Amino acid sequence: MELILIRHGETTWNKDGRVQGLSDIELSDVGLNQAQKLALSIQDINIKAVYSSPLKRAYQTAQIINKMHHAPIYLEPGLMEMDQGDFEGLSFQELKASNKDFLQRWIQDPAFVTMPNGESLAGLQKRAWSVVAEIIDKAENALIVSHSFTIAAILCKIQNISLSQFRKVCVGTASKSVVSFQNGSAMIDVLNDRTHLNMDGL
Numbered sequence: 668m669e670l671i672l673i674r675h676g677e678t679t680w681n682k683d684g685r686v687q688g689l690s691d692i693e694l695s696d697v698g699l700n701q702a703q704k705l706a707l708s709i710q711d712i713n714i715k716a717v718y719s720s721p722l723k724r725a726y727q728t729a730q731i732i733n734k735m736h737h738a739p740i741y742l743e744p745g746l747m748e749m750d751q752g753d754f755e756g757l758s759f760q761e762l763k764a765s766n767k768d769f770l771q772r773w774i775q776d777p778a779f780v781t782m783p784n785g786e787s788l789a790g791l792q793k794r795a796w797s798v799v800a801e802i803i804d805k806a807e808n809a810l811i812v813s814h815s816f817t818i819a820a821i822l823c824k825i826q827n828i829s830l831s832q833f834r835k836v837c838v839g840t841a842s843k844s845v846v847s848f849q850n851g852s853a854m855i856d857v858l859n860d861r862t863h864l865n866m867d868g869l
Contacts, residue, residue, distance in 0.1 A: 669856075670802065671709065672821065672844040673732065673812045675724040676701035681840055684759045688751030688785065693723045701841035701864055702731040708863035709843065710735040715807040718798065720746040720814060728841075729812040738810075745798035748814035752785020778830035788830045792820035799824075803848060818844065825853050 676698030680687040694702065705728070714736045719729035721742040729740055754762055763770065773780050781787040795817050802809050811821075815837060822836035823829070825846055838844060838859040845857035 668803075668806050668848050669712070669808045670799075670846045670848065671712065671714070671808075671810045672818050672838075672846065673705065673728060673810060674815060674818055674838045674840055674842050675720075675722075675728040675812060676705070676841045678724050680756075686751045686754045686757050686759070686762060688748050688755050688782075689722070690755055691723050694727045698724065698840070699727070699731070702728045704863045704866050705841050705843065706732040706735050707866065709810075713808055714738050714810050716741065716802075716805075717810045717812065718743050718746060718802060719812040720744075720748065720817070722747055722814070725812045725814065729810070732810065732812070736810075743798045745794045746811065746813045746817055749788065749791045749816040749820075750782065750786035752782040754782060754785070776831060777833060788816065788820055788833060791816060792824055792830060795821055796824050806848075822846075822855065822858075826855065 676694045678687065678692040678698055679695050680692050682695065715738055717729050717733050717738050717740045719725050719740055719742055721744060733740055777788055779787055779789050799821055818838050819833040819836050820830065823833055839861050841864060842859045842861045843857065844855065844859060847854050847856050
């Protein structure tokens with residue numbers, strides 16, 4: 668089976684460099700265009716089911732892609748982005764100016780640092796993987812539409828690497844990553860592919 672991991676298209680908060688966790692921000696016009704290009708790039712893949720974070724930016728992306736496949740879409744709260752707590756909505760500049768000590772700890776040990784009044788990568792991975800494990804058990808090609816930290820946490824689990832190394836598997840907006848499963852083993856065939864965004868005509 669193949670598991671295709673999709674990060675949603677761009678939002679205005681992505682463009683403005685704001686911390687975007689559980690805030691329910693819609694795709695921008697750029698993000699909608701990205702989702703269309705992404706849809707075209709995987710239109711020939713046989714997808715049996717789509718699993719999406721219920722946040723609008725992910726669900727909109729899932730709906731656009733699914734116009735090519737007409738598969739059932741399942742909204743899974745476990746696939747939502749990491750709860751950024753007190754940092755939600757801050758610009759990255761504001762975050763750097765007011766939380767230097769926290770950011771230093773985050774750089775040194777991102778695996779178990781918890782966002783103030785929010786979530787840790789470990790907690791995120793636990794809830795997301797409970798969804799992914801059930802999808803894998805069904806042994807059919809599936810699409811997951813989710814978010815940056817969530818996808819990174821899933822890929823760390825698949826590769827059996829520490830969450831402290833999550834930056835190795837970070838993905839950009841409107842990217843696709845493909846994981847194949849065979850005989851009980853998993854392999855990342857494609858990581859953070861965004862070449863479709865260079866397509867003309869949309």
